[in-house]
Amino acid sequence: MCGVREIRPLDSTEIDSVVAVLGLARLHQGDGMYLVAWHGREPLGHAHLALTDPPELQDLEVRLEHRRRGVARALTAYAENEARTRGFDRLRLGVSxxxxxxxxxxxxxxxxxxxxxxxxxxGTVQLRTGPIEVDDTILVWEKRLRDSAP
Ligand SMILES: CC(C)(COP(=O)(O)OP(=O)(O)OC[C@H]1O[C@@H](n2cnc3c(N)ncnc32)[C@H](O)[C@@H]1OP(=O)(O)O)[C@@H](O)C(=O)NCCC(=O)NCCS
Structure with a gap:
């Protein structure tokens, strides 16, 4: 199986084909964009980049059969570049x-x-896909996207 061929922000015309195989749980969150990794017309994985301050990488998900081929790493690098381009100096995320x-x-x-x-x-968290019960502890991690000023 081939690796990632292209990553691009989700276009509204592509929602149906992505939703058929991935969650897009934060589709209506309204504060950022989904980034989708494709192999041809097949979605491999996605990540949501919330353009908050600092920006946050969320809902990173790769389809089971496409894991361990660098898809998540490529999506993360793409999100970092998007955040960097917008002038942010760090990217944050939460991980269980x-x-x-x-x-x-x-x-x-x-x-x-x-x-x-x-x-x-x-408690109950509302996602696009419906409510889910959560009982978790989330670690807050971040990465600096550029060197500190000298
Ligand atoms: C976590 C997840 C996104 C990783 O996606 P992926 O495309 O398989 O990850 P990559 O192939 O880019 O992995 C890059 C590196 O991360 C590490 N890694 C990824 N998955 C790993 C695993 N299951 N165990 C140990 N290390 C892992 C490895 O260092 C890997 O490099 P290697 O394959 O050369 O050893 C995927 O397993 C997934 O969708 N899980 C369910 C959803 C989820 O937990 N999302 C994260 C929410 S915070």
Whole structure:
């Protein structure tokens, strides 16, 4: 199986084909954009880049059969570049204490603790796909996107 061929921001005409295979859980969040990795007409994975201050990488997801081929790493690098282009000097994300795979990925991409206390999330979270019950502890990590000024 081939790796990523193209990453681009999600166009409204592509929503149906992405939603058929991936969550797009934050589609209507309204504060950023989805980035989608494609192989031809086939969506491989997505990430939501919230253009908050600091910006945040969210809902990174790669289809099971396309994992461990660098798709998430490519999506993360694309999101970093988008944030950098908009003048941001860091990209933030939240990762579950129990998600060893995602932590390994983010560490490999250069992320580390943002120095903030973990966030405890308990209760019902509303997603595009419907409400889900959550009981989790989220670590706040970030990566600096450019060197500090001399
Ligand atoms: C986490 C996830 C996004 C990784 O996607 P991926 O495309 O398989 O990741 P990549 O191929 O880009 O991995 C890059 C590096 O991250 C690390 N990594 C990724 N998945 C890993 C795993 N399951 N175990 C250990 N390390 C892992 C490795 O260092 C890997 O490099 P390598 O394959 O050369 O060893 C994917 O497993 C996924 O969609 N999981 C479910 C959703 C999720 O947990 N999202 C993260 C929310 S914070």
């Amino acid at each position: 204490v129990d998600n060893a795979a995602a932590q390994a990925l983010y560490r490999r991409c250069g992320y580390g603790s943002a120095g903030e206390a973990p966030i405890r999330i308990q």
